[in-house]
């Protein structure tokens with residue numbers, strides 16, 4: 587579902603991703619862990635097309651994201667092509683990023699109606715289902731500021747799902763929350779992971795979160811995946827010295 591093929595990303599002379607290869611199969615929940623500044627968020631920003639790779643290709647759902655095939659050749663993608671492929675991806679950010687001037691229900695229906703051209707009633711029906719899924723049915727008529735951080739993040743999850751993405755990117759989604767609100771958000775994500783066939787790629791510093799929802803954990807260091815495997819393997823029997831050092835610092 588996601589394929590990075592020899593992706594290099596530089597900021598000036600700093601090579602953040604160094605000929606990076608990795609894949610996330612359809613329906614899998616994969617977590618990226620690794621030291622701060624190692625390039626995890628850069629991977630998500632590339633997928634959101636907020637950044638472009640300097641070298642290499644990225645595929646989502648079998649289609650090139652930043653390139654397209656024309657006359658048998660691979661050329662940089664036009665905006666229309668990128669927008670189409672990008673629609674397969676939803677993202678939840680650390681800082682919820684809800685529209686402050688819109689009530690909860692409208693936060694969720696806005697993009698389906700105005701970007702996908704969905705019928706307003708159908709979008710509202712779907713939004714109500716999603717609010718039920720994230721446990722916020724009784725809050726649909728409130729503004730974001732009337733909700734706790736955990737509730738706002740659950741709205742942000744519903745909003746991302748309203749676009750019916752095939753892939754959900756989660757960037758440090760619990761790190762801006764007070765500790766007592768983390769569990770509610772994790773429960774919702776666990777539920778989504780277990781009851782839908784959505785592909786998930788998560789970046790997190792919370793190892794319990796990684797353990798809870800991942801099929802696979804990718805340990806990332808100096809722009810490359812240095813080790814990958816099931817959460818049990820990575821957390822209990824890491825093979826690589828850098829993984830052991832990293833885990834002993836964070837666990």
Ligand SMILES: Nc1ncnc2c1ncn2[C@@H]1O[C@H](COP(=O)(O)OP(=O)(O)OP(=O)(O)O)[C@@H](O)[C@H]1O
Pocket residue numbers: 597602620621622623624625626627628629
């Ligand atoms: N727009 C940018 N311009 C210049 N340098 C950048 C930019 N974005 C990221 N970087 C640098 O790229 C490196 C990787 O950043 P990134 O945010 O991807 O790391 P990370 O692994 O997600 O870190 P953290 O765990 O702290 O969020 C860092 O050294 C960062 O300073």
